[in-house]
Amino acid sequence: MKILVCISNVPDTTTRIAIGPDGKSISTAGIQWIINPWDELALTRALELKDVGRVTEVVVANVGPTLTEATLRKALATGADRALRVNTEPTDAWSVAINLAELIKNEAFDVILCGIESSDHNGSVVGGLLAGILDMNIISSVSGLDIEGDTLKVQREIAGGKELHETSAPVVLVVQKGIALAPRIPSMRGIMMARTKPLLTSDPVSSEPMTATAQLFMPKAKGACRMVDAENAGDLIRLLHEEAKVI
Amino acid sequence: MNFEFTEEQLMIRQAARDFAQRELIVDVLERDEKGIYPTQHVKMLAELGFLGMLVDPQYDGGGMDTVSYVLAMEEISKIDASVSVIMSVNNSLVCYGIQEFGTEEQKQKYLKPLARGETTxxxxxxxxxxxxxxxxxxxxxxxxxxxxxxxxxxxxxxxxxxxxxxxxxxxxxxxxxxxxxxxxxxxxxxxxxxxxxxxxxxxxxxxxxxxxxxxxxxxxxxxxxxxxxxxxKFAMKTLEGGRIGIAAQALGIAAGAFERSVQYAKERKAFGTLIGNHQAIAFKLADMAVKIENARNLCLKAAWLKDQNQPYGIASAMAKQYAADIAMEVTTEAVQIHGGYGYVKEYHVERLMREAKLTQIYEGTSEIQKIVISRDVLKD
Incomplete structure (x- = not known):
């Protein structure tokens, strides 16, 4: 089986986010980019399945400008066999999905793994859009994947329990935490081998954006906590009434 | 002049950081307390290729440059110098010595398993x-x-x-x-x-x-x-390279103590405000930051010279002496910033202070480094 892992390039989760001068995008100055954590877990599971011979090839793909190649090379260093990049700055989830779909039309993948969301915009729609465009089966909230022969054994998280599915390829799986224990750390050998692994770039398909960002803004800073002595309950009522204006 | 790391160097630093912060941190206090050898962690170091990262790929090493090695040593030493010394001795004393001066038979028989980390x-x-x-x-x-x-x-x-x-x-x-x-x-x-x-x-x-x-x-x-x-001559040549490893270890110990101190200064309150808002603490942190930056630059300079096949003996002596000495100063201040908490084991800084002391002693004491440096300064 051949697995495609869709990789989002996102700011390191410890980044202090600043909004750019246009008020609609994140300021990218000084940001360290990483593989979206859910995509990294998806990649780890794909590589584990390759280690035990259930998968023949693991390919990673990203829709993004040249700077995302560092993230793709990290995926190659971790063990992916090759990488594909659609050379465009995605404007919304639709532009990501339509371009990923083009890659998948050109090459038959048995399993397509998408992280449940990206840790920057938290859109959670690329997997669904992709399955829709390609008219493929999709299973969401996947927290476990095994392959036995031609059968994919898929575990889903549901309220208060787990659900087990059996399905066949081709399928889009939208994965969440639990799919792998912890992301794999690239080895020195892997980093060295990544130098010679193929990273192919293709041109984007033209698409009109389906959505546009109107404005990004920071949440209001939390106000300081005011302590009121237990014996001054009257003060508390007055503050709630006059200052907080909630009663 | 270029102070930027390559994409690969950054990847190696991140790999070392992930390994240290995910795996080593778990039981570092217990291993220190009971003197338990890090068997599992050394196995993981081998699998990740850190034990032979400097060795030529034809002898099963990682073929990485010395700058990457400094970055990896710093990250691992921030958490556990007991593990990083195993990595340092294997890479820069034993593997380096055999690779540089050994026969082809010696490399096949001894260097390869050492580079793979099957033995240390x-x-x-x-x-x-x-x-x-x-x-x-x-x-x-x-x-x-x-x-x-x-x-x-x-x-x-x-x-x-x-x-x-x-x-x-x-x-x-x-x-x-x-x-x-x-x-x-x-x-x-x-x-x-x-x-x-x-x-x-x-x-x-x-x-x-x-x-x-x-x-x-x-x-x-x-x-x-x-x-x-x-x-x-073999020992002296090999120790020249070894110093870079221990200098980077000292740097890591200092940086680890510094990171914990910064975090503590942002959490701990005294006299109605965070202690980081008190100049007494803020200036300590500023001094620590400058010392660490200096030590890092010395380590990287020595590593860069080695990678360029230029003489690096004096640079590595300077890096080792300075990094070891400031590691002692920085970790001592880190304990001071933590106050009573710094003196108990679960806050790690007292351990880092004990670890720092050894970097002034082994692989050439700070005094021996000064002999090396001063002889060079005074030579005709």
Whole structure:
């Protein structure tokens, strides 16, 4: 089986986010980019399945400008066999999905793994859009994947329990935490081998954006906590009434 | 001049950081407390390729540059210097020495398993009466035709009991003084070798340090590194590179203590505000930051020179002396910033302070580094 892992390039989760001068995008100055954590877990599971011979090839793909190649090379260093990049700055989830779909039309993948969301915009729609465009089966909230022969054994998280599915390829799986224990750390050998692994770039398909960002803004800073002595309950009522204006 | 790291160097730093912060942190306090050797962690280091990261890929190493090695050593040392010293000794003393000066047969037989991390190495130079004064070797390697007969005692051997491959420095021609010294590759399980108990150390308690006794140990002639009498030069050359590893270790210990101090200064309140808002603490942090940045630049400069095949002996001595000395200063201040909490074990900084002390002592004391540096400064 051949697995495609869709990789989002996102700011390191410890980044202090600043909004750019246009008020609609994140300021990218000084940001360290990483593989979206859910995509990294998806990649780890794909590589584990390759280690035990259930998968023949693991390919990673990203829709993004040249700077995302560092993230793709990290995926190659971790063990992916090759990488594909659609050379465009995605404007919304639709532009990501339509371009990923083009890659998948050109090459038959048995399993397509998408992280449940990206840790920057938290859109959670690329997997669904992709399955829709390609008219493929999709299973969401996947927290476990095994392959036995031609059968994919898929575990889903549901309220208060787990659900087990059996399905066949081709399928889009939208994965969440639990799919792998912890992301794999690239080895020195892997980093060295990544130098010679193929990273192919293709041109984007033209698409009109389906959505546009109107404005990004920071949440209001939390106000300081005011302590009121237990014996001054009257003060508390007055503050709630006059200052907080909630009663 | 370019201060930017390559994409690969950043990837290696991140890999080391992830390994340290995910795996080493878990039981570092317990291993320190009980002096437990990090068996599982060394296995992981091997799988990730850190144990032979500097070795040429044709001998199963990672083929990485020394700058990457400094970055990795810093990250691992931030969490656990007991693990990073195993990595340092294996890479920059044992593997480097064999790769640089060994025969092809020695590389095939000994370097490859060391680079893969299937076994680790130890470098046996110090003796009960020959530490800094490495020329007065009492251990002898008597020439017996097709083999050497080794007798004597080595002290303070990092990985003395856990290593599978020793590089032993011993005297063959006492009358020739340091020109009569040889370096031999000796298998740990050779008959006649006995290893003393773990030294009960102040810091780096989870790495094994032992004395090793040799009684009529036969070492085949083909295990000699370099020409007859090359041993002292071999040791000095190898230690030049080793200093970069320990300098980076000291840097990591200091940086680890600094990061914990910054975090603490942002959480702990005193006199109605975070302690970081008090100038007494803020200025300490500023001083620590400057010292660490200086140490990092010295380490990277030495590593860069080595990677460019330029002389790096003085640069590595400067890096080692400065990084070790500031590691002691920075960790001491880190304990001070933490106050009472700094003096108890679960806040890590007292351990880092104990670890820092060793970097001023081993692989050439700070005083020996000053001899190296001052001789260079004063030479005509």
């Amino acid at each position: 190495g130890a470098f046996l130079l110090s003796e009960p009466e020959a530490g800094s004064d490495a020329t007065s070797q009492k251990t002898t390697a008597e020439d017996k035709g097709d083999h050497y007969l080794v007798n004597g005692t080595k002290n303070w051997i990092t990985c003395g009991s856990s290593a599978g491959t020793y590089v032993v420095i011993a005297q063959t021609y006492p009358e020739k003084a340091h020109r009569g010294i040889n370096a031999l590759i000796v298998e740990r399980n050779s008959p006649g070798i006995s290893v003393g108990p773990h030294e009960n150390k102040m810091g780096l308690r989870s790495s094994d340090t032992n004395s090793v006794m040799f009684t009529d140990v036969k070492v085949p002639k083909e295990n000699r590194i370099g020409e007859d009498g090359f041993g002292f």
